[in-house]
Amino acid sequence: MSKRQTILLVDDETRHLKVLVKAFLNDYRVLFARSGDEALQLVQQEAPDLIILDVMMPGMDGYQLFGLLQQDQALRQVPVIFLTGRDGEADERRGLEMGAVDYWTKPVSIDIARIRARNHLELKRHRDLLAKLAITDSLCDIANRRGFEDYLAREWHRAARTGRPVSLLMIDIDYFKAFNDHYGHPAGDQCLRQVAALIDKTLSRPADLAARYGGEEFVCVLPETPEAGARVLAQKLRQAVADSGMVHGHSPLGNRLTISLGAATLQPDEAGDPAELVELADQALYDAKNGGRDRVVVAGMVLTTLAKAESG
Ligand SMILES: [Mg+2]
Incomplete structure (x- = not known):
């Protein structure tokens, strides 16, 4: 049985957080943060497998936090989904061009969110496995x-x-x-x-x-x-x-x-x-x-x- 994957939710509005926590709580470990600073502290303690990140937040916004995550060798491997109330094509393009794996517009459909998150997490699991195999000796099961x-x-x-x-x-x-x-x-x-x-x-x-x-x-x-x-x-x-x-x-x-x-x-x-x-x-x-x-x-x-x- 493989380990439960971890999703980090970052949103300044509690009602949005609540919806997403409910959507994922049964299937994943769920961490949440109400600001970019809080999120930065959390990811230092344990790297999540997926980050769902609100763009519009007071203080550090989602794009800024994303930029900081990209500077970290380990954290840049974590897929990020942007979450926004806006539905402007320009914002969506900006998010995807920065390297986000997906871009969701609020209000989010719980069922669709579950399926999309699951797909991204499956890919993450495969990538992690390949990365581990690449540095493991297949005969002795220690590093190669x-x-x-x-x-x-x-x-x-x-x-x-x-x-x-x-x-x-x-x-x-x-x-x-x-x-x-x-x-x-x-x-x-x-x-x-x-x-x-x-x-x-x-x-x-x-x-x-x-x-x-x-x-x-x-x-x-x-x-x-x-x-x-x-x-x-x-x-x-x-x-x-x-x-x-x-x-x-x-x-x-x-x-x-x-x-x-x-x-x-x-x-x-x-x-x-x-x-x-x-x-x-x-x-x-x-x-x-x-x-x-x-x-x-x-x-x-x-x-x-x-x-x-x-x-x-
Ligand atoms: Mg917000």
Whole structure:
């Protein structure tokens, strides 16, 4: 059963609000606001799936509120229907040209409003699903490479603003080719799913993201995490796989499945590129593999150290 969708109604006149609340209350979560300012506060707390917005309001009018919503990366995805007492073609054209999905003239027919809202909400549901699929790994059901890159770029810029470090873990399943060769690809897929679930479960903070980087490689983005924290979490992940009881009878390390991890931490700045962090973690992972696998190597603040060494 899918989650109830949310409609936000914005109108300065209570009698109009009442009609619409009644129309939608049985089928959706309904939020309402009597002014543009109130609506702006509400949408910060939770993004609705559809906004039905009165054009004529004292203070901030519907067009102004719409303009502000369009400036927000997340809120601009929410479909907006304009609601107006006017029936001028020019107003309707203006609303639609701004990007509203529909334009309703008061008084609104309850039945028609229900059907039209339902159609827009169905489209929104499909769009949300497609957007989620585009960033999800279909085998492991965690973020995919694209989801990882989007997330890392976002967190990189956030950290550049807040002055906090970002850490990255790169993880590789040891001797995975031998695993696939001996147990077959269905078992290999099952192994990837188990390791992904284990990584995802071990990351405890909501802002941490686990993703499949490709093949048997995984990554973890750890916002606001200094080097020490990244090291502890990497060790915890290595231990979790070691303790999982997953068998790899063709690993030179013994009868068990193991992973190697590279960790890196940087203090992002706007001029920098998140790819620097990926390269550092990748190099650390390479060192972990070369050093005998089933271990953690921390690259740490290598770039900063280098820069200091060069300037000094
Ligand atoms: Mg009004």
